Amino acid sequence: MLLECRNLAYRYPGGPYVFRGVSLSVASGEAVGLIGPSGCGKTTLGRILAGYAAAAEGTVLLDGKPIPPKGYHPVQMVFQHPQKAVNPRWRLRRTLAESRMPEAAELRRLGIDEAWLDRWPHELSAGELQRICIARALGPRTRFLIADEMTAMLDAITQARIWHAVLAIAKERAIGMLVITHDRALAEAVCDRVVTWDRLSIG
Template identity: 50%
Template sequence: MILEGKQLGFSYRHKGSFPVLQDVTLSLRSGERVGLIAPSGRGKTTLCKLLAGYEQPDHGQVLLDGKPLSRYRGFCPVQMIWQHPELAIDPLLQLKRTLQEAGPVEESTLHALQINPAWLNRFPSELSGGELQRFCIARVFQPGLRFLLCDEITAMLDQITQAQIWDFLIAEAQKRDLGMLVVSHNHHLLQRLCTRIIDLSI
């Protein structure tokens, strides 16, 4: 499969807003791990939001195998994992419900992400950021997942937790032939993880 952003242009609609993205083209194939780097505020998160269908571009198109992403129904094959898990989770739901939001999650996924079964009965405010991020990752591992957009997902975690999460993601991406976009300010991390790196500021 191929995920393509073609000549994307986008502005947030507030007074005096300027284009965040102008004429950005990028493609991501199954099995590829592409790093995305650029200074703060350059539009990396915005690009991920367009590619995952959270925002619509003002210009250009997002295509999955040549078909607009908006035409896909049900579980979206392109999933985004956000930098701040506490903002991506309903604070009023027990984590066992959050986990099942898109469908059942395999026991082996919970085990690989070292999710403690006792956490399932807690609410988001009762877990650490690293523990919550594991839930955000686990819940997207549905059979329909094809592309994973990781927006600085381990930036706030300790080195051991970072390594556990990336080991899991790389192994799953290889097993399921996923395409991955990895956003980070850490060039060394991208060099280790990715098959190629795009600098959005060039």
């Protein structure tokens, strides 16, 4: 399976283009790192791929076909700040149910204590809540994962543990990953290949 975008462009209504001419592909089971300066449009690209935003130009294709606008999106995204990605009025069990609850063994691999599921988001630390967001994104119907500075707010030990688990699950399930980061060392450590934003966008 192949996720690809062709000649994507994005602009705010009535404003200039944020980027133009962006083309990129990620294959099943492949981890691709994307490095670029702040404000260049990396997160916006991820949002377009995951169906959160619409491109002004270009196409997003899954195995050569447009992704259906309805139903569970096969491309899921994990954002940098988990507190902004969950409903504060839902207990975490309901949050996970959005994508169908992952297997208990998978939750354990991600370091999730099942007791957390009956808590509210504010009762967890940032690292614990991010693990919940990752588990939700890795639902059984997910085919591609966009990791946008997914562990940037965490300490080095927690980062390493989370990446170890996520990469193992992605390889086992042939989930393709786009890893958006400022950290070249991280990208080179966890990804099969790394691309830089200046090679994607014509401005």
